[in-house]
Amino acid sequence: MTMLRLSKLSKYFGGVVASQDVDIDVPAGQITGLIGPNGAGKTTIVNMITGMLPVTDGTIHIGDTDITHAPAHTISRAGLARTFQNIRLLSEASVIDNVMIGFHRHETSSTIAALLGLPSAARETMDIQQRAMALLQRFDMADLAEYPAGGLSYGHQRKVEMMRALASEPDFILLDEPIAGMNDVESEGLAEIFRGFAADGKGVLLIEHNVRFVAKLCSKVYVLDGGRLISEGTPDHVLNDQAVITAYLGG
Ligand SMILES: Nc1ncnc2c1ncn2[C@@H]1O[C@H](COP(=O)(O)OP(=O)(O)OP(=O)(O)O)[C@@H](O)[C@H]1O
Ligand SMILES: [Mg+2]
Structure with a gap:
C-alpha cells in the first residue's frame, strides 16, 4: 500500500526550530491527524511536503519516490494536494472557475491549442467543466457555481478550496485547518466528505485545532509541540497522554 x-x-x-526529526506516516485509505498548539510547526510540515519550503534535513517519500527536494509542480503531479490555512481563492472569479483551475494536473492540450480554439481544447474545457460540476454537486454547492467566490461565506470558501485541491485527483490530500470558522452542521458535512476520501483510498493528513473533530475521524494522531513530536497513537491514547495535556495547558 502506498x-x-x-x-x-x-x-x-x-x-527558530520549526520542525525537528519529525517522523510521520500517512497511509492511503486512512485519515491521519496532526495536532499541536499554535506555532507547533504543523503548517511548516505541510509547506515542506508540498515543496513550498526547502527542507533543512530529513526526507519525504511517496511510496518509493523521494520527493524531498522536488519542485512543487512535480510533487503535485506525483499525486499530492493541499488546502491553505489562510484561504486562497480568486475572489472575483466564479466558484466553478476557481474549481476548474485545480484540474491543470491532468490537462493535456497546449495553451496554444486553447488559444486557437481547436476542438481538442474545447472538448477538454467541456470535460473539465463537467467534472468541476460533479465536484460541486458532491459538496452540495452546485447552485452557487456562477457566484463570485469572494462573496461566499467562510465555510463555503473553504469548500471551494477543497474542491480545487481534489480536482487534481490527488492520492494524498493535506488539509490545514479545514473546518476553522465553520458551524457544527457544516463541519459534520465535511466529516462525511473526509470519510469518503479515505473510503476512496486517498491518504488524508488532517491538521485541526478542534480535537474532538480529529478524534472522531482519525485512526492515528500525531502531536507536535515546539517542532517536535511529543506523542502519537490512537486518538484515545494521545488525548490521555500527560505530555499532550501539559502542552495544551501550557505547562
Ligand atoms: N517563513 C517563516 N520564517 C520564519 N519563521 C517561521 C516561518 N514560518 C513559520 N515560522 C515559525 O515556525 C514556527 C512554526 O510555525 P507554523 O506556522 O508551522 O505553526 P503551526 O503549528 O501551523 O501554528 P498555527 O496553529 O498557529 O497555525 C513558529 O515559531 C513560526 O513563527
Ligand atoms: Mg498553521
Missing part, C-alpha cells in the same frame, strides 16, 4: 512518509524531517528558520 504511503506518504516523513523521516527525520527538520526545518530551521535561522535560530
Whole structure:
C-alpha cells in the first residue's frame, strides 16, 4: 500500500526550530491527524511536503519516490494536494472557475491549442467543466457555481478550496485547518466528505485545532509541540497522554 512518509524531517528558520526529526506516516485509505498548539510547526510540515519550503534535513517519500527536494509542480503531479490555512481563492472569479483551475494536473492540450480554439481544447474545457460540476454537486454547492467566490461565506470558501485541491485527483490530500470558522452542521458535512476520501483510498493528513473533530475521524494522531513530536497513537491514547495535556495547558 502506498504511503506518504516523513523521516527525520527538520526545518530551521535561522535560530527558530520549526520542525525537528519529525517522523510521520500517512497511509492511503486512512485519515491521519496532526495536532499541536499554535506555532507547533504543523503548517511548516505541510509547506515542506508540498515543496513550498526547502527542507533543512530529513526526507519525504511517496511510496518509493523521494520527493524531498522536488519542485512543487512535480510533487503535485506525483499525486499530492493541499488546502491553505489562510484561504486562497480568486475572489472575483466564479466558484466553478476557481474549481476548474485545480484540474491543470491532468490537462493535456497546449495553451496554444486553447488559444486557437481547436476542438481538442474545447472538448477538454467541456470535460473539465463537467467534472468541476460533479465536484460541486458532491459538496452540495452546485447552485452557487456562477457566484463570485469572494462573496461566499467562510465555510463555503473553504469548500471551494477543497474542491480545487481534489480536482487534481490527488492520492494524498493535506488539509490545514479545514473546518476553522465553520458551524457544527457544516463541519459534520465535511466529516462525511473526509470519510469518503479515505473510503476512496486517498491518504488524508488532517491538521485541526478542534480535537474532538480529529478524534472522531482519525485512526492515528500525531502531536507536535515546539517542532517536535511529543506523542502519537490512537486518538484515545494521545488525548490521555500527560505530555499532550501539559502542552495544551501550557505547562
Ligand atoms: N517563513 C517563516 N520564517 C520564519 N519563521 C517561521 C516561518 N514560518 C513559520 N515560522 C515559525 O515556525 C514556527 C512554526 O510555525 P507554523 O506556522 O508551522 O505553526 P503551526 O503549528 O501551523 O501554528 P498555527 O496553529 O498557529 O497555525 C513558529 O515559531 C513560526 O513563527
Ligand atoms: Mg498553521
